[in-house]
Amino acid sequence: MVSRQAKHAPRGNDRGERLMWITSQRVFYAGLLGAAAERSIGGLGIYLSPTGAPLRIRIGGGAWQCGELMVVPPLVPHQIATDHRSILSLLIEPEFVDPAQMPEFLQRCGPVDAPAFVQRVRDVHALLAAASGRESFERFDFDTLLFDGPLAPRPLDPRIRSVIERINADPAAPASAEQCAASVTLSFSRFLHLFKQETGLTFRAFRAWKRARSLLRHVRQSATLTDIALDTGYPDSTHFSHSIRQVYGLRPSD
Numbered sequence: 001m002v003s004r005q006a007k008h009a010p011r012g013n014d015r016g017e018r019l020m021w022i023t024s025q026r027v028f029y030a031g032l033l034g035a036a037a038e039r040s041i042g043g044l045g046i047y048l049s050p051t052g053a054p055l056r057i058r059i060g061g062g063a064w065q066c067g068e069l070m071v072v073p074p075l076v077p078h079q080i081a082t083d084h085r086s087i088l089s090l091l092i093e094p095e096f097v098d099p100a101q102m103p104e105f106l107q108r109c110g111p112v113d114a115p116a117f118v119q120r121v122r123d124v125h126a127l128l129a130a131a132s133g134r135e136s137f138e139r140f141d142f143d144t145l146l147f148d149g150p151l152a153p154r155p156l157d158p159r160i161r162s163v164i165e166r167i168n169a170d171p172a173a174p175a176s177a178e179q180c181a182a183s184v185t186l187s188f189s190r191f192l193h194l195f196k197q198e199t200g201l202t203f204r205a206f207r208a209w210k211r212a213r214s215l216l217r218h219v220r221q222s223a224t225l226t227d228i229a230l231d232t233g234y235p236d237s238t239h240f241s242h243s244i245r246q247v248y249g250l251r252p253s254d
Helices: 115-131 142-147 158-169 177-183 188-199 203-218 225-231 237-248
Strands: 019-022 026-032 044-048 055-059 064-067 069-072 078-082 086-092
Touching: 019 115, 019 203, 026 115, 026 142, 044 055, 044 115, 055 069, 078 086, 086 115, 115 142, 158 177, 158 188, 158 203, 177 188, 177 203, 188 203, 203 237, 225 237
Parallel strands: none
Antiparallel strands: 019 026, 026 086, 044 069, 044 086, 055 064, 055 078
16 A cells, blocks of 8 residues: 655645655656756656657667657666656656556556556646645545556565665665665675565665655755755765766756
């Protein structure tokens, strides 16, 4: 089940059209795309145009491709561009879903043809925009709205699950791979192999992504970037800025 804990962040005078719905396992974002810089996000990324204007995607430095709906697996470097300044996007944390049980079109990479899903996402955006500023999103269930029901959970080794829960609970905590391996009584090498096997991500990439993802908790706060960097576990604002640019293709301030 997707956590009911959610935050939404409508902006400015957009009457709720720009918003972010954050749960522990999913994110729904409607807002500005920003520059088409390369990004490498640790979750399954789903992008679509809010207006029907085509998107362009470039996977790992390859040729640009066009389409209305783009799907990018975790940690695949890519660039997204559109002549329309805004975008709708979904983010699904990979450790919570069984990739083999996901809808077929979400198992691809690049432009996909799923017009019914595109319309569904736009309808959900309209629903959330109408609710934004007047009520909490907590009455909504993410997977029911977007997928007609819960996505199948990923079967995980209990030892790896306990480490994941520990990192998700506090992404800024300085727990090393050696410490995590010891906490579940596995050798260092066996732990690293099992973690990658179970989650599809290396331990290092998983930790880096979760730390960068925790930035989303601060979207409505007025703290300085230095304070946010320290609060999210980065040693200083320089490391923070570099990491966020790599992940999101944007500066932390953007």
